[in-house]
Amino acid sequence: MAHIKLEEGVPGIRGPMVFSPETTKPMREFVDVLLRGPHSTLTAAEREMIATYVSSENDCYYCQHSHGAAAAEHLNGNYELIDQIKRDYATAPVSEKLKALFAVAKKVQTGGKNVTTADVEAARAKGATDRDIHDTVLIAAAFCMFNRYVDGLATWQPEDPEMYKTMGKRLATTGYLTTGWERPVAKAEAK
């Protein structure tokens, strides 16, 4: 049971988002620009992969599965790649640049000060721009927030792969800004 009274049947972050519309508005705008905005030099798939990896390192079930599904749906349904990244990104078939950015994201996840000049230099050597490094640090930092929000309130996190798949499809196509998606999620999306 969640730590506060949240609407039943609304999974993960959507529970507290329904509870607190005032904070939800800037959070949705933030996550949409962060993961889908045109300013970034990282693809939406790459950004969702970083979000998924950090959420997996933070052991947040809901976030790693919803963003993992969004990443996979950006990649024509390649769920196997997402599993590989979470298990061991070093051996996953992704670019060397993305691997170096995962390493930066991992340092951010353990604490901002852990990011070293060497980590940043390694990413730069593989072609990462300042923009790539900035976005990686902010995505990793942001998921240290979202994961804590979801788990810190002990939200309901169903383990139905189909629900996450439906969610991932919607996130990959329409994004995070559309209103009215919060409910009734469990019933509508499990089908």
Add this chain to the structure above:
Amino acid sequence: MAHINLPEGIPGILGPMAFSPETAVPLNALAEVLLRAPNSLSQGDREMIAAYVSSQNDCFFCQSVHGAAAAHYWGDKEDLVRDLKRDFESGPVSPKLKALLAIAGKVQKGGKNVTAADVERARKEGATDKEIHDTVLIAAAFCMFNRYVDGLATFAPTDPERYRESGKRIAAEGYIHSTDHLPKLAHG
């Protein structure tokens, strides 16, 4: 030196915010509603939660700015803020704020560390669901802001007077326009 090319002399989070105005706008909007908008928790209490989490994350810039804001709201009580960062349980604040700071400390370590007992304690001291929600989200948000500031190795001034000025400016003007006076960067 910062890990990426940021405008010189711009302190803390304002550097990356000037670098990336696209993300700065919703981040400032979130800070404003979390820390400054009308709420049953006072602005001072909310800034104190932010300062405490930032001190647990060892983020010098954030704990100094938000500590200065809390001290300003409480009537220039810098010593109180300093003492609470070290040991809030024995400080002269309400049992409710102590219980909320305890929850914030658990969130800082990881969301799953918050227990039903932590939440019960806060409820027993009069905290509402909304106040518990806001405490968890403020603590979570500062686990983001702190990592953003330190993960890019931003510049942090050491002069306490600069933070006092920031604290007063936050109280007077808020967060929405915090980057308006900064130089615009040309980048891709």
